[in-house]
């Protein structure tokens with residue numbers, strides 16, 4: 001049930017918005033509505049979208065008319081994966097997600113940059129464009145990251161407006177001090193996107209602090225000859241997103257990665273490999289130091305028995321390629337005398353849960369995360385996915401959501417299960 005709240009309740013909410021995400025895996029991604037008003041700092045809002053998504057949020061963007069002069073809606077649409085709205089009375093949008101639905105959709109609203117003009121309009125409760133109307137219509141806590149010339153920030157009109165908004169429960173991030181785009185120096189710079197994202201979506205107490213995680217990520221390539229290989233469609237997106245989510249929970253993460261085009265998160269130790277045998281060697285050489293091993297790679301099950309030393313010429317009408325089994329890296333790790341907490345993935349086309357539970361037992365894993373592939377949404381190259389996670393006496397479903405959000409939910413669940421095992 002949704003209830004209207006008083007000003008003091010909203011002040012409480014705005015503090016609650018800074019409370020850590022629950023340690024328990026959330027049922028869905030946190031929803032952040034990002035408002036952008038027209039200042040030069042708007043170019044940084046593109047990065048903010050990425051940072052919020054990296055922390056597991058689903059993001060929708062609303063721009064003021066002036067913001068569109070600084071950054072194109074197309075950039076923000078491409079980054080957020082959703083159309084960007086600016087018009088209050090847009091017949092097409094109002095038929096789908098109208099402004100009231102958008103106001104209700106949001107768990108949190110952040111306006112970054114918030115200009116002096118926007119702050120003044122919010123103070124007076126104007127609703128003369130979509131963004132200000134949304135702020136009036138939403139019950140979600142509101143955060144502002146002001147950005148403007150230092151004189152405009154220092155002006156009594158702006159300071160009085162800000163004081164009234166803060167008294168109403170609006171949360172203020174910044175502004176920071178320093179050199180400004182206008183050439184002046186002082187308070188008025190927008191707080192950096194990474195800091196805004198961290199303030200909006202803090203991760204719970206870092207329950208994985210000090211925990212060493214070793215992961216495999218991406219596909220492997222099995223050489224046929226010096227130019228050709230057998231590969232697969234794994235993009236590495238889920239693996240790298242999970243690595244970043246575990247890092248945010250305090251873990252020290254090392255990734256043994258097959259070739260992908262994903263840019264790893266900062267601070268991630270990466271070991272680049274190509275084949276399953278190289279991946280196995282890199283893992284076995286490091287596994288003794290890890291507490292948690294996560295096999296997110298799509299390891300080729302077979303490799304050419306004898307890769308040709310020179311490029312194979314296309315003289316023959318047909319050629320035969322003899323393949324031999326690759327080692328199962330995950331099963332090897334789980335079979336160690338003192339195995340780490342092991343997490344595997346299972347991509348299944350049918351009877352997902354039954355097959356995954358059989359693998360959990362056969363490979364003697366601590367936990368397995370299974371998803372349906374080959375039908376509908378989700379899977380290897382998709383940006384969205386859903387998982388059912390199983391352990392010896394339990395299960396949890398993580399519903400269809402963007403991969404970074406799913407990775408954040410899975411990291412929370414891994415922390416929970418790892419904690420339960422080490423406590424028990």
Ligand code: C5P
Nearest residue numbers: 295296297299326327328329330344345
């Ligand atoms: O048996 P299946 O290939 O479905 O198991 C998938 C899980 O096992 C994944 O976690 C994958 O990373 C891991 N695996 C592995 N080495 C292999 C094959 C799979 O580590 N050779």
